[in-house]
Amino acid sequence: MLQDKEVITLAVVDDHPMILEGVQRVFQPEQGVTVAGTFTNGNDFLGFLQQQQVQVALLDITLPDMSGVELCRKVKQLCPDTCVLAFTNHQERAVVMQMLQNGAGGYLLKNMGPEEFLQCVREAIQGQITFSAEVKQIMARPTPQDLKSIPPLTRREKQVLQLVAEGKTNPQMAEELSVSILTVETHRKNLMQKLEVKNAAALVKAALECRLL
Amino acid sequence: MLQDKEVITLAVVDDHPMILEGVQRVFQPEQGVTVAGTFTNGNDFLGFLQQQQVQVALLDITLPDMSGVELCRKVKQLCPDTCVLAFTNHQERAVVMQMLQNGAGGYLLKNMGPEEFLQCVREAIQGQITFSAEVKQIMARPTPQDLKSIPPLTRREKQVLQLVAEGKTNPQMAEELSVSILTVETHRKNLMQKLEVKNAAALVKAALECRLL
DNA sequence: CCAAAACTACCATGAATATGGTAGAAAAAA
DNA sequence: TTTTTTCTACCATATTCATGGTAGTTTTGG
Numbered sequence: 281m282l283q284d285k286e287v288i289t290l291a292v293v294d295d296h297p298m299i300l301e302g303v304q305r306v307f308q309p310e311q312g313v314t315v316a317g318t319f320t321n322g323n324d325f326l327g328f329l330q331q332q333q334v335q336v337a338l339l340d341i342t343l344p345d346m347s348g349v350e351l352c353r354k355v356k357q358l359c360p361d362t363c364v365l366a367f368t369n370h371q372e373r374a375v376v377m378q379m380l381q382n383g384a385g386g387y388l389l390k391n392m393g394p395e396e397f398l399q400c401v402r403e404a405i406q407g408q409i410t411f412s413a414e415v416k417q418i419m420a421r422p423t424p425q426d427l428k429s430i431p432p433l434t435r436r437e438k439q440v441l442q443l444v445a446e447g448k449t450n451p452q453m454a455e456e457l458s459v460s461i462l463t464v465e466t467h468r469k470n471l472m473q474k475l476e477v478k479n480a481a482a483l484v485k486a487a488l489e490c491r492l493l
Numbered sequence: 494m495l496q497d498k499e500v501i502t503l504a505v506v507d508d509h510p511m512i513l514e515g516v517q518r519v520f521q522p523e524q525g526v527t528v529a530g531t532f533t534n535g536n537d538f539l540g541f542l543q544q545q546q547v548q549v550a551l552l553d554i555t556l557p558d559m560s561g562v563e564l565c566r567k568v569k570q571l572c573p574d575t576c577v578l579a580f581t582n583h584q585e586r587a588v589v590m591q592m593l594q595n596g597a598g599g600y601l602l603k604n605m606g607p608e609e610f611l612q613c614v615r616e617a618i619q620g621q622i623t624f625s626a627e628v629k630q631i632m633a634r635p636t637p638q639d640l641k642s643i644p645p646l647t648r649r650e651k652q653v654l655q656l657v658a659e660g661k662t663n664p665q666m667a668e669e670l671s672v673s674i675l676t677v678e679t680h681r682k683n684l685m686q687k688l689e690v691k692n693a694a695a696l697v698k699a700a701l702e703c704r705l706l
Numbered sequence: 707c708c709a710a711a712a713c714t715a716c717c718a719t720g721a722a723t724a725t726g727g728t729a730g731a732a733a734a735a736a
Numbered sequence: 737t738t739t740t741t742t743c744t745a746c747c748a749t750a751t752t753c754a755t756g757g758t759a760g761t762t763t764t765g766g
Binding site for chain 1: 692701
């Protein structure tokens with residue numbers, strides 16, 4: 281869709297100025313890439329996009345005003361032709377999946393070298409889904425953890441879970457939530473069932489692992 | 494101890510090549526700073542130091558072969574005159590303290606801008622303890638969490654803690670550790686006492702917060 | 707070698723938890 | 737407006753846990 285000979289225009293969004301500097305140093309016109317803009321937050325970049333398009337957008341996941349995933353979706357809405365690449369430290373398979381679901385054209389980890397970086401961007405321009413070497417590994421072997429999705433909890437269940445983690449007993453929770461002890465017991469039971477554990481200690485551990493707390 | 498007019502020699506250790514590029518772009522001879530070397534791991538840098546000294550060393554905390562704290566100590570042993578600055582994303586007060594205890598001359602967060610960065614390095618050269626703006630904040634208002642130190646656990650206690658978090662019951666643990674149930678109960682009791690909690694759920698949460706699991 | 711930790715074990719008792727159900731009312735989704 | 741969740745409540749029972757102790761035996765560090 282794009283000619284190889286054209287100069288590629290690229291933008292970077294990252295809350296670490298030093299990364300922005302680094303990207304500008306790596307992508308020089310000699311390599312056929314121009315850095316059209318660098319931004320430390322998502323909204324600045326979205327503003328920029330309304331005036332000027334870029335062919336490649338490099339997005340960090342952790343940004344001050346919104347997540348990179350969210351930003352990715354908004355960018356693709358605004359400019360469907362822009363190739364969005366994650367450029368981040370997050371190694372979680374789930375995050376990679378989220379980016380892809382929101383239209384990202386690839387996922388790069390910051391610990392890769394400049395050569396690989398250039399190579400990936402060139403691949404991405406040609407319309408290929410692009411992963412840096414380590415990401416390929418991550419995608420290739422999903423852990424059992426990755427495969428079991430986090431069960432949806434009801435509002436009450438989340439409250440009870442929170443209180444359980446704080447060490448509250450059933451009578452205390454019943455008091456605090458103004459319900460009967462028996463009700464609290466039911467929620468607790470359902471929580472343990474959903475997270476497939478057999479007692480409160482394991483429940484708290486599982487919940488923390490799923491970032492439910 | 495060092496003249497202002499001299500060109501400052503600086504080295505960077507960071508596992509993200511892009512950060513190394515960025516630092517090289519920011520510190521130009523025009524600013525009176527030469528980047529004498531960049532490294533992606535601690536050992537490479539230590540090797541380099543035996544041949545050539547630098548006035549400032551920027552160290553990330555997360556490195557492939559050793560922690561930045563450890564590296565800091567080794568650098569100061571080898572070259573006491575080198576000013577070691579942390580240059581990292583870690584915002585934990587405890588990490589800052591550890592770096593200082595190991596001889597660091599300052600602590601900088603990667604989210605600061607190039608100007609502040611230059612300013613800090615210049616300050617550091619003059620022998621001042623240097624913090625980037627955000628770090629000053631962090632040091633100024635320690636949370637209650639920061640103040641209570643993690644209680645030392647015995648070997649057995651750690652084992653029991655681990656098993657409790659896995660959801661094991663006292664009889665199961667007794668079995669697994671080949672001790673009496675009564676003994677397990679005692680360890681559990683001591684654990685809860687040390688972490689100042691009143692039941693297993695809160696114990697697991699506290700342990701995870703203190704990174705004991 | 708001696709002292710201090712750490713590990714082990716014991717016990718009694720009351721409180722809390724886990725587990726199997728059932729089931730009506732309320733709220734949210736279709 | 738149905739239908740489906742969610743929230744609520746109840747019950748019995750077996751386990752498990754928490755808490756207060758005491759105290760002998762190993763390790764470990766000085």
